[in-house]
Each structure stands twice: as structure tokens, then as C-alpha cells.
Amino acid sequence: MKTEHASAQYLKDYKKPEFLVQNVVLTFYLDGENTKVINTTEYYRAEAGANKLVLNGEHQQLERVELDGRQLTASEYQITNETLTLTDLPEQFVLTTESLIDPVNNTALEGLYLSGGAYCTQCEAQGFRRITYFQDRPDVLGAFTTHIIADKSMYPHLLSNGNKVAEETLPSGLTKVTWVDPFKKPCYLFALVAGDFDVLQDSFNSRSGRNIQLELFVDKGNLGRAEHAMASLKAAMAWDEQRFSLEYDLDIYMIVAVDFFNMGAMENKGLNVFNSKCVLADRESATDADYLSIESIVGHEYFHNWTGNRVTCRDWFQLSLKEGLTVFRDQEFSMDLGSRAVNRIQQVRIMREHQFAEDASPMSHPIRPDAVIEMNNFYTVTVYDKGAEVIRMLHSILGEDKFQQGMALYFERFDGQAVTCDDFVDAMQDASGLDLSQFRLWYSQSGTPVVSVSSEYNQVAQTLTLTLQQMTHATFDQVDKAPLHIPVKIAFYYQDGQPAELTGGAEQVLNLTQAEQSFTFACKQPVYFSLLRDFSAPVKLNYQYSDAELSCLIPAETSDYAKWELMQNLYIKYLCQDVKGELTEYPVEIAQVLRALLADESLDKALLAEILTVPSFSSLLEYFEQVNPQKIIRARQSLQVYLVDQIGDSLYRVWQQATPTDYQYNASEIARRSLWGASLKLLAMANYADIGEQLGEFYQGADNMTDRLSILQAAGVSDKNVFKQLMDDFDQSWRGDSLVMDKWFALQAKQDTDEIFTNIEKLQSHPDFNWNNPNKVRALFGQFAMFNHAQFHRSDGRGYQLVSRAIEKLNAINPQVAARMITPLIQYHKLDLGRQTLIKSELQRLSALDGLSSDLYEKISKSLAS
Numbered sequence: 019m020k021t022e023h024a025s026a027q028y029l030k031d032y033k034k035p036e037f038l039v040q041n042v043v044l045t046f047y048l049d050g051e052n053t054k055v056i057n058t059t060e061y062y063r064a065e066a067g068a069n070k071l072v073l074n075g076e077h078q079q080l081e082r083v084e085l086d087g088r089q090l091t092a093s094e095y096q097i098t099n100e101t102l103t104l105t106d107l108p109e110q111f112v113l114t115t116e117s118l119i120d121p122v123n124n125t126a127l128e129g130l131y132l133s134g135g136a137y138c139t140q141c142e143a144q145g146f147r148r149i150t151y152f153q154d155r156p157d158v159l160g161a162f163t164t165h166i167i168a169d170k171s172m173y174p175h176l177l178s179n180g181n182k183v184a185e186e187t188l189p190s191g192l193t194k195v196t197w198v199d200p201f202k203k204p205c206y207l208f209a210l211v212a213g214d215f216d217v218l219q220d221s222f223n224s225r226s227g228r229n230i231q232l233e234l235f236v237d238k239g240n241l242g243r244a245e246h247a248m249a250s251l252k253a254a255m256a257w258d259e260q261r262f263s264l265e266y267d268l269d270i271y272m273i274v275a276v277d278f279f280n281m282g283a284m285e286n287k288g289l290n291v292f293n294s295k296c297v298l299a300d301r302e303s304a305t306d307a308d309y310l311s312i313e314s315i316v317g318h319e320y321f322h323n324w325t326g327n328r329v330t331c332r333d334w335f336q337l338s339l340k341e342g343l344t345v346f347r348d349q350e351f352s353m354d355l356g357s358r359a360v361n362r363i364q365q366v367r368i369m370r371e372h373q374f375a376e377d378a379s380p381m382s383h384p385i386r387p388d389a390v391i392e393m394n395n396f397y398t399v400t401v402y403d404k405g406a407e408v409i410r411m412l413h414s415i416l417g418e419d420k421f422q423q424g425m426a427l428y429f430e431r432f433d434g435q436a437v438t439c440d441d442f443v444d445a446m447q448d449a450s451g452l453d454l455s456q457f458r459l460w461y462s463q464s465g466t467p468v469v470s471v472s473s474e475y476n477q478v479a480q481t482l483t484l485t486l487q488q489m490t491h492a493t494f495d496q497v498d499k500a501p502l503h504i505p506v507k508i509a510f511y512y513q514d515g516q517p518a519e520l521t522g523g524a525e526q527v528l529n530l531t532q533a534e535q536s537f538t539f540a541c542k543q544p545v546y547f548s549l550l551r552d553f554s555a556p557v558k559l560n561y562q563y564s565d566a567e568l569s570c571l572i573p574a575e576t577s578d579y580a581k582w583e584l585m586q587n588l589y590i591k592y593l594c595q596d597v598k599g600e601l602t603e604y605p606v607e608i609a610q611v612l613r614a615l616l617a618d619e620s621l622d623k624a625l626l627a628e629i630l631t632v633p634s635f636s637s638l639l640e641y642f643e644q645v646n647p648q649k650i651i652r653a654r655q656s657l658q659v660y661l662v663d664q665i666g667d668s669l670y671r672v673w674q675q676a677t678p679t680d681y682q683y684n685a686s687e688i689a690r691r692s693l694w695g696a697s698l699k700l701l702a703m704a705n706y707a708d709i710g711e712q713l714g715e716f717y718q719g720a721d722n723m724t725d726r727l728s729i730l731q732a733a734g735v736s737d738k739n740v741f742k743q744l745m746d747d748f749d750q751s752w753r754g755d756s757l758v759m760d761k762w763f764a765l766q767a768k769q770d771t772d773e774i775f776t777n778i779e780k781l782q783s784h785p786d787f788n789w790n791n792p793n794k795v796r797a798l799f800g801q802f803a804m805f806n807h808a809q810f811h812r813s814d815g816r817g818y819q820l821v822s823r824a825i826e827k828l829n830a831i832n833p834q835v836a837a838r839m840i841t842p843l844i845q846y847h848k849l850d851l852g853r854q855t856l857i858k859s860e861l862q863r864l865s866a867l868d869g870l871s872s873d874l875y876e877k878i879s880k881s882l883a884s
């Protein structure tokens with residue numbers, strides 16, 4: 019392992035900035051490889067006696083430094099590859115730096131870069147230092163003015179944060195546009211875009227009567243695909259006013275869609291930059307899942323305007339302050355607009371499939387990490403999704419009213435400031451009057467608590483006693499664990515399926531705060547109980563329901579979410595037996611329960627589609643230690659084939675009833691399409707009623723991408739020839755349409771065939787593939803590593819090699835994307851020792867790479883040390 023890598027930064031070492039800034043004036047001369055940036059910033063001393071200012075700056079050539087109008091000689095400052103340091107400074111001063119940067123060759127897509135001919139920026143977390151010299155930390159807030167000078171015939175739209183205040187033609191023929199952002203902000207929220215776009219314009223009347231201009235910039239020719247994102251933005255603005263009493267603050271809100279982007283989107287003040295995948299949709303090119311994800315991401319970035327921008331983070335360890343809270347807000351937005359239960363199921367899937375695995379991996383960390391080498395590695399499911407679960411627990415402990423009072427107090431205290439997670443919890447505590455001291459441990463303790471439940475019914479006393487124990491195992495980052503405050507929502511049912519109104523209600527929240535705690539209820543007859551309703555805490559539940567309990571509870575449950583949860587329990591029980599070689603036969607209850615659900619016309623079709631989906635490979639992996647993953651894959655397949663064998667006739671009937679009609683985009687049609695797709699895939703897998711032979715016909719008749727994709731997936735698991743034919747047809751129809759072809763690459767990558775390696779090799783020469791575009795790399799290699807379990811986990815190690823070679827190549831192109839892709843390789847601790855050895859040897863090889871990025875270094879070194 020190379021040793022020259024950056025060392026960790028620690029939360030405990032936080033120090034306030036010694037100098038702060040007022041006005042920041044940036045002037046950009048956009049000129050390809052020689053783009054000039056002039057930065058004039060007013061500084062003042064913030065800590066008495068401070069006399070040294072260290073500015074961050076990388077990947078730029080410093081041309082000039084001026085202090086209060088006087089050019090400094092090289093001996094008057096120190097420059098390294100990463101910093102510019104000045105000493106002997108007055109109380110207040112104006113510092114000007116001029117540097118040259120190269121957006122053209124910036125393949126890391128951090129700082130200023132070119133995406134398909136347009137200039138754009140990505141500064142969070144630490145990309146601003148690639149643009150100019152500055153204190154690149156979130157607690158230095160300035161008022162930004164941005165001048166952009168460029169050739170307007172090539173870049174008709176020159177955009178930055180805030181309001182456009184001037185535009186003039188310079189004697190050189192170039193255009194100069196000036197933007198002023200009236201809100202002070204940290205530099206990670208800075209943005210600049212210059213390009214030739216089509217613009218979708220609209221407006222929003224805010225509740226105080228202001229007319230806000232909305233502009234959505236897309237590549238030429240894509241206006242028809244921008245309407246859904248615009249509608250989502252307006253819905254988000256209205257929702258935030260209604261639910262959180264939060265109104266937008268500038269006169270203009272802009273969204274720009276670009277093809278080259280490291281993640282989904284970025285909440286820069288007044289000028290969001292989005293991955294085009296998270297903006298563009300029409301029925302021909304996007305699935306229902308794409309539409310819903312666009313709605314949620316547009317909402318998420320908009321909601322950041324208050325939770326993130328108006329109140330930001332003091333330091334990057336506090337990232338969950340803005341991300342956990344904003345994910346909670348975007349989840350509630352989607353749940354208020356759509357199905358609460360189906361949204362909750364999807365949120366829980368992310369926790370069980372990805373977050374629990376992260377907790378069990380060498381990258382385990384609390385939602386507020388203590389130590390970080392590369393900040394980009396901490397935009398994780400733990401900080402985001404577990405962070406949102408922590409906010410959700412607070413919301414359920416406080417209730418909506420008190421929670422909203424806490425939010426109001428938070429903004430009253432901290433608007434315009436950079437603060438900590440503790441500041442947020444203080445506001446919630448003060449507004450509610452509750453003692454949240456134990457609750458705060460969720461911020462500092464990593465790992466997934468396991469809650470075990472046992473029950474005892476006392477016939478004589480007529481009482482039910484539930485004993486709950488909690489245990490958080492040591493994680494790679496932290497050994498000692500304390501008991502947490504875990505709210506466990508539970509519902510009681512009599513054995514005839516009627517809700518049991520025990521003292522306290524048929525549904526209750528048990529507040530587990532100790533390592534072991536008993537709860538006793540007066541209860542005239544034995545009852546069944548349904549545990550962890552709504553996934554009331556991000557924990558693993560250890561309770562083995564009997565088949566009798568499950569077959570009573572599943573139909574009886576009044577909560578749609580809990581019905582799904584209990585059905586998962588039934589599947590998991592037998593899948594685990596199968597993997598361990600202990601299964602004699604599946605119990606009749608599985609088929610009985612499913613038949614009854616399929617016959618229940620009152621059930622939401624989208625929920626039924628979720629219920630028919632057997633637990634994923636990744637969620638099952640959590641139940642094992644040192645397991646051969648192929649056994650999990652086989653167990654899932656045999657359960658699916660068994661289901662069709664047992665309930666094929668009912669399933670076929672439900673599938674037929676869900677047959678597509680003319681396309682409409684609304685909740686009931688989305689639900690119908692998802693049931694049609696889920697049942698088709700199951701039926702095709704077992705080739706029920708020779709359904710595979712009809713797939714070509716269905717494909718030709720489909721009038722939207724959701725159905726087309728369901729058919730292709732069904733073909734992929736049934737008939738390889740039909741699959742190939744349809745995929746060729748798809749390629750011919752959509753070649754050149756970048757976002758649609760990503761779906762095609764992903765389908766190819768997920769094929770369980772021995773030819774996958776030659777296929778992936780060939781696909782890299784496809785005209786739509788491009789190593790520099792993160793969406794392409796994720797579609798081909800990311801999907802292979804994450805979802806082609808059979809081939810990724812081959813016993814000969816070829817799957818692991820394929821991914822590690824791709825990572826090696828990406829290390830030199832785009833370290834952030836490379837580091838994301840390594841996740842499935844570092845989560846090897848659940849696999850058998852043979853596979854662990856194969857993976858470790860790939861990690862060893864990568865660790866010796868010349869020029870290994872700090873992103874990969876952090877993950878690989880932790881893995882090899884674990």
C-alpha cells in the first residue's frame with residue numbers, strides 16, 4: 019500500500035475559521051483549456067491574534083496575488099499543490115488572485131468542467147478549490163457576485179447564482195453577464211453554467227404573492243421531456259409552503275440538465291445542476307420509476323433551499339444535518355403525493371439492501387462520522403437514508419405538530435448560519451420539552467441494532483408480557499455500543515384476526531431505552547402481534563413468527579406496509595432454511611396467503627406487486643455469515659418457480675386483468691403497470707402457459723417504456739433468443755438516445771450468461787458507451803456488480819476481476835465514480851472464505867496502483883485492514 023495518501027481529518031479537531039469573508043467577486047473568462055478566474059474577496063480577522071490565512075487551491079496555475087491593490091512578490095506568500103498561505107495580515111483586507119484552470123481536461127467532473135460542450139460546475143464537497151483559491155469549508159459564508167465573460171454565439175446562456183443584474187457587449191465582441199446572489203452562502207453552493215440550451219419557462223405564485231420565474235435548461239431538442247420535472251418543481255414549491263410553511267426566497271429558480279454528472283443533482287443556490295437522467299422523461303423513453311424518481315429528486319434539491327442552503331453545515335462531519343433532514347422531507351413529499359405504504363416499502367428496501375450492508379462493512383460509520391479521509395466517500399446510505407430514519411424517529415416521537423414547532427425554532431435560531439446536528443436536536447428538544455439526550459446517540463453510534471422479542475401469556479393473571487432486548491454488535495469503526503432509544507411500533511390482533519384493543523390501543527409504540535425491558539398488557543385472551551410496524555426504527559428484528567401467526571396476521575393487518583413486512587417474514591423464513599439446506603418443503607400457508615391476497619380486489623395493485631416480489635439477494639445476504647452466494651440465488655429462483663407452480667392460475671388471472679390499455683400517467687395506472695410487470699416476470703420465469711412465446715408480440719404492442727422494460731426483463735429470465743431479438747430491435751430504435759441506451763446497457767449487464775464477459779467487452783465499443791460519462795459506466799459495470807449476482811460472484815473470480823479492472827481504469831478518469839463502484843467488492847464479509855480470498859487479491863492489486871486516488875485509498879485500506 020502506498021503511504022503518501024492524505025491522512026484522516028477528525029470531528030474532534032474542529033476549529034473556527036480565523037478569517038471570515040464578506041463580498042466575493044469572481045470573474046470568469048471562459049476560454050477552454052485556458053480559462054481565467056479572477057477572485058476578489060474581502061476578508062476580516064475573526065479570531066483575535068490570528069495572523070495566517072490558508073486558502074485551498076488545486077489543479078490551477080496561480081498567475082497573480084494582490085493584497086489591497088498591491089501585487090505580492092513570490093516571497094510574500096507560500097504556495098503548494100494544495101494551498102496558498104499568507105501571513106502578516108491586517109485586520110481587514112481585499113485579496114485578489116488570478117489563476118488559470120482547464121475545464122476541458124477535467125474528467126473528474128469536480129470544479130468547472132465541460133459536459134457535452136457546456137461549461138458547468140460541481141463544488142460540493144470540495145470542488146471549489148479546483149476553481150479558485152478560497153477557504154473551501156462550509157462555515158465560511160460570503161455574498162457572491164459573478165461576472166461571466168464568454169462568446170455568446172457559442173454560449174447563449176451564461177448563468178450563476180442569484181439574480182442577473184447586467185449584460186454588456188465588450189469591445190472584444192465577447193459578452194459579460196453579471197449575477198448577484200443576495201444570500202450569503204458557503205462556496206460549495208456556488209455554480210456557473212454556460213451553454214446552448216432549450217429553455218422551458220414557467221412561474222410560481224408564492225403564498226406571499228410573489229411571482230417566481232422558473233427556468234429549466236435542457237439540451238436542444240429535449241423540451242418535450244422537461245415538463246414532468248417542471249410540474250414536480252411546482253408541486254414541491256407548493257408542498258413546502260403547505261407542510262413546512264417554507265417559501266422560496268429568490269425571484270428566479272433555475273435547473274440545468276447535463277449529461278456528465280457524478281451523482282443525481284446538486285442544490286446550488288438558485289441554480290440547481292442535474293444529471294439529465296433525473297430531469298428528462300416522456301412516456302416513450304422513461305419508466306414510471308423514472309418519473310417518480312424525478313419527482314423525488316427535484317423535490318429534494320428544492321427542499322435543500324431551506325435545509326442546507328439557508329441553514330448549512332458547520333463542517334462536513336455534520337453532512338446528515340442537511341442530507342438526512344432533506345431526504346426525510348423528500349420522502350414525505352412523495353408519500354403525501356403518492357402511496358404512503360409503497361413509498362415506505364421502497365425506503366425500507368434501501369435500508370435493508372444497502373445501509374445494513376454498509377454498517378457491516380469496513381466503511382461503517384455513524385450518521386455523523388468522526389473521521390474522514392475523502393469527504394466524497396461519505397455521501398452514503400448511512401448519512402442520507404439512515405440519517406432520514408433518525409429524523410423519522412424524531413418525527414414519530416414528537417408528533418407532526420411538535421416536530422414542525424421544532425423546525426420553526428431551528429430556522430428562527432439559525433437562519434443564515436452554519437450549524438451542527440446538535441443544534442438541530444437542541445431545537446427539537448426545546449420546542450417539544452422532551453429529553454432527547456439518549457436519542458442523540460443515534461448520531462454518534464454506528465451499526466444496526468438487533469431487537470429480539472419474546473412473549474409470555476399468563477392465563478391466570480390474563481396478562482401478556484413482551485420482553486425486548488437490544489444489542490448492537492461491534493462494527494469495524496467502533497467497538498463499544500450503548501443502548502439506544504428505539505421506538506418499536508406494534509399492533510395487536512385476536513386470533514380471529516380482529517384488532518385487539520389493549521389498554522393503550524390496538525397500535526402502540528414501545529419505547530425501548532434499556533438493554534432489556536419488559537412491557538406488560540392486560541389481555542383477556544392470547545393475542546398475536548405485528549412488530550416494527552412502518553419500520554419504526556432502523557433495526558433488525560429478531561422474532562420468529564410461526565406460520566399460524568403469519569397466516570392470521572397477513573390478511574388481518576390493517577396497515578398495507580405491515581402486510582408486506584409480514585409476507586417478507588414468511589418468505590425469508592423458508593428462503594433461509596433452503597440456503598442452509600434445512601428445507602423439507604414449503605408450507606401450504608405461503609400459497610394460501612398469496613391466493614387470498616390475489617383474490618382481494620380492494621388491495622392496492624402496486625402493493626400487490628411488492629408483495630409478489632420475493633426478498634432481494636442483498637437483503638437475504640444479511641442473514642448469513644460466510645455463505646456461498648450461489649445458494650441464495652438458487653433459493654430465490656426455486657421459491658419463485660414454486661409460487662408459480664402453486665398459484666399460477668390466480669397469478670395469470672390477475673396478470674390478464676392488469677393488461678395494458680392506453681397509456682396514462684396517474685397513480686392507478688402506475689400501480690396497474692407495476693402489477694402487470696411483476697406478474698409477467700414471475701410467469702415468464704416458469705414459462706407458465708407458454709407466456710414466453712407471446713413476449714415479442716407484447717413488445718411490439720407496448721406504447722410506453724415501463725411496459726417495454728417489463729417485457730425485456732421477462733424475456734431476460736425466460737427465453738435467451740427472444741431476449742436477444744428484442745434487444746437488437748431496441749438498439750436499432752434507440753441508438754444515439756443516451757438515457758434510453760443506458761437502460762439497454764443495464765439490461766445487458768444483468769444477463770446471467772457465461773457470455774457476459776465477451777458481451778461487456780464488445781459493449782465498450784458501442785457508439786453510445788463512453789468511459790468519461792458516469793451514467794454509462796454505472797449502467798454497464800455498476801449494474802453488473804450490483805445486480806448480476808450469479809456472474810459477479812462466480813467461483814472462478816472472473817466477475818470480481820471484471821469490476822476491479824474497470825475500477826483501475828476509472829481511478830485515472832474519475833476517482834469519485836471509481837470509489838462508488840468498489841462498494842460491492844468491499845462488502846465481502848458475508849461471503850464464503852474462498853470468495854473473500856479472491857476479492858482480497860483484487861483489492862491488493864488495486865492498492866498497489868500508481869496514482870491511487872484518496873477516494874479509493876480510504877476504502878481499500880480500510881478493507882484490507884479489516
Ligand code: B3K
Pocket residue numbers: 142143281283284285318319322341394397
Ligand atoms: N448535495 C448533493 C450531493 C453532493 C455530492 C458530492 N460528492 C446532492 C444532494 O444530496 O442533494
Ligand code: ZN
Pocket residue numbers: 318322340341344
Ligand atoms: Zn441532498
